[in-house]
Amino acid sequence: MSSLCVRQLQYLHCGPIDLQIEAGEIVGLYGVSGSGKSRLLRALADLDEHQGEVLLNGASQQSMSAPQWRSQVGLLSAETFWWLDEVASHFQQFDQAQAMQLGLPEDIGDWPVSRLSSGENQRLGLMRLLENRPEVLLLDEPTANLDPQSTDAFERFVVDYVQQQSACAIWVSHDPQQLKRTAHRCYQIENGMLAGNGECS
């Protein structure tokens, strides 16, 4: 059971933002480019400086080390990067079945990372992130480079994970239809503040 609580979060010129997400819940965020959506996720993952409080199951960000926090509050940014030659070397144990569930080729673990398309990149990035079994997922336009079929697989995968693990997630997307399919509540980010009554439309 995971819950994320954000109190009076301020970063750069944005905020204050208050948000409470319960276990099993996915919150959708949308807004024009430059409205501070990515920055919000980076602040929640403690990658950027910020003020205010972020609590995971009641424990504050500051009460644990940053690496500890980040392996529980996992951020998938719009682009995924690799630092070793082969895909599988980035995993503790590469799960082939999982890869196929996401519509990836069977032998993709042996591929050099230079061979990956941007869509494959992103799905493998999700797999790598989930290896940590994070309690909170922060997804920053994760399917921007995916075709409809892979997008569908990606969405199902995330929704299943959140439900099975009683995790929670924030999903940033430009596609209202996607948020309608995946999120339980939606907000717009406008001038650095959350706006809207939570309905996804």
Next chain:
Amino acid sequence: MLISLSSFDLILAAILVLLLGMLGWAMRLGITRSLYIAALRTTVQLLLIGLVLKALFTSTQLWFVLLISLVMISVAGWEILSRQKRKLRGWWGFGVSTGSLFVSSFLITLLCLLVVIEADPWYHPQYAIPLLGMLLGNTMNGIALGMDRLTQTAWQQRPVIEQRLMLGQSSQQAIADIRSESMRAGMIPIINSMAAAGLVSLPGMMTGQILAGAPPVEAVKYQILIMFMISAGTGFGVIAVLWLISRRLFDERDRLSFKRLLKKS
């Protein structure tokens, strides 16, 4: 036997440099100015240090030797700093490079003077100053290279470092590859010159000693001593620099903190 050089000999060598500068100017290579300045600096600086050494050798005062060492280390630290594309902000840049030279050169020279050479007195400038100079001159190379590689690569690979942080790696794990890469870059010059010594090149110090009339085997022994001290000094110095900078690049929450670096110079 020492064959003394006449002014004419030096002028002959100077004419070569002059010709090179003129050729560079004619071909618009843009090196003439810096070549002449460097040649002039070398002449003036060496003549000055010659005079200082002459004065030093007649009066062996500890405080004087220490003072000269301090000046040498600071200048070397400054030189390292000015080879950097992205320096650490504030006093950190100078502090890190000078501090690492202290480890790489001063401490090693001290050890060598006290344990190996055992001159009387141990700080006798005839040994202390050339040894320190030799170590500084060589280790500052490696340190400057390693330092530059670390800050430059970290800057370029920012997305990769942050990706690793996002996955829950600590700052030191996230930068480990870049750090070992920089260590390699810093150590390549001295490893090369140790490997090539005697086969490809006769090291400068040994050549100088032999030209000045020392028996070859004695010159070789000194050269080996110097080589080992330079490689140890460079290694420890680069490690110190990389350790300090790779910590300084992150804040207390393991976030990349590039605002501690100055812009490209």
